[in-house]
Amino acid sequence: MVFTIKSLSDSHRRFARKRTICAQEKIFMAKRDSTTTDLELKRTEEPSELLRELVAHLRQNRTQLREEWVVRISETRLLTAMTKEEIFAEATSVYDSYVEALETEAFEALQAYARNLSERIIPRGVETHEVVGIVLLLRDVLARSLFAKYQTDFKKLNRILDAYEPAANRIANTVAVGFVQERERVIRQQQEAIRELSTPVLQVRERLLILPIIGVIDPQRARQLTEQLLRGIRTNRAKVVVIDITGVAAMDVTVANHLVQTVEASRLLGATVIVTGLSPEIAQTLVTIGVDLGKMNTVGDLQGGIEQAERLLGYKVASIAEPR
């Protein structure tokens, strides 16, 4: 009976402490710099000793715990994109930086490592849930080992967990945030690359422009394309434009409408547009939105499009000699 009350009050205290930790973390978030070290030092005066003990324990059992962790990872089928050896190597370095972060409570190194790790494994198709999953697994494996070690001494176990849990949660948080940040950075970079790749308006003959479009067209890119094309028509005084969309697999209704509008706007500038290389899917989309076929001049491929454009401009291509 006494024990129950005690453990109750104990858990109560833990709860209260967690709340203060939460509050302190909020302060930490607000300040986001090193001014919190004072606060943390005060808080962790006693826990730091416990953390030292904890770290010593984790170092001692490094091999065993690491292996257990790797087994858990493969059991839960995480990181399937990587080989066993790779997982083991990564696990080793993650484990070491994890313990180091616990010891020093400095998360910068771990954050940098997480970002570096993400950089390496994102291109191989590793998902966010897998990375978060393995860090949480490590947290659980280590917690289990603490349970096993201190099973005879509940009070100590509680105190150790008090010290361990916030740190472990912050580590998990740090790694997850690092991974997501890296992922977002990659996405931003790719978006920029696509924007820069954006389509050139090329003059192939006097008054004949070609606009080859490759890749996915989103509404933003479509707008940009139209703008470039209309400007190009004006500056090059083009009479005929060939828009080649062989490299576009599919387009949604909005973009298809935009294409039709571009054709009409070009006509208002006095230029004829020939669209070439429509895929069956795009043809389907255009029919679905009920495009007026009288306005759309389409030819099967780019060569045919250029030939027709030359006819419209009054050019005639003739070979001057028999090919050898």
Add this chain to the structure above:
Amino acid sequence: MEVPILKQGAFLIATFQAALSDADLNQLRMGLVQQVVKFRSRAVIVDVTAMDVMDSFASRTLREIAHMIRLRGAETVIVGIQPEVAFAMVQLGLTLEGVATALDLEEGLAYLNEKFKITN
């Protein structure tokens, strides 16, 4: 501001100087439709280079001018629509269907010369 209508050979040329009021547009329409027969002109060129905004009334009036002039036995070419204006018009559904367009005055004249040389 009234739009001057110039006679250039067999063609009439009306150049918009700035943004026009609805009354100016109506006056232009009447003027063009009357003079095209008076001068026995074969075509009318409407130059809208100076317009950086085209509202639905202006656009409808242009189309009406073109259709009326066709009924009076001549042809209309709209020239000098700005790229931004062109796209804005298309998005509003004002596509001037059935009306010939050209990049600028020079192009419009070239188009008409070509066309009437063939029919001569």
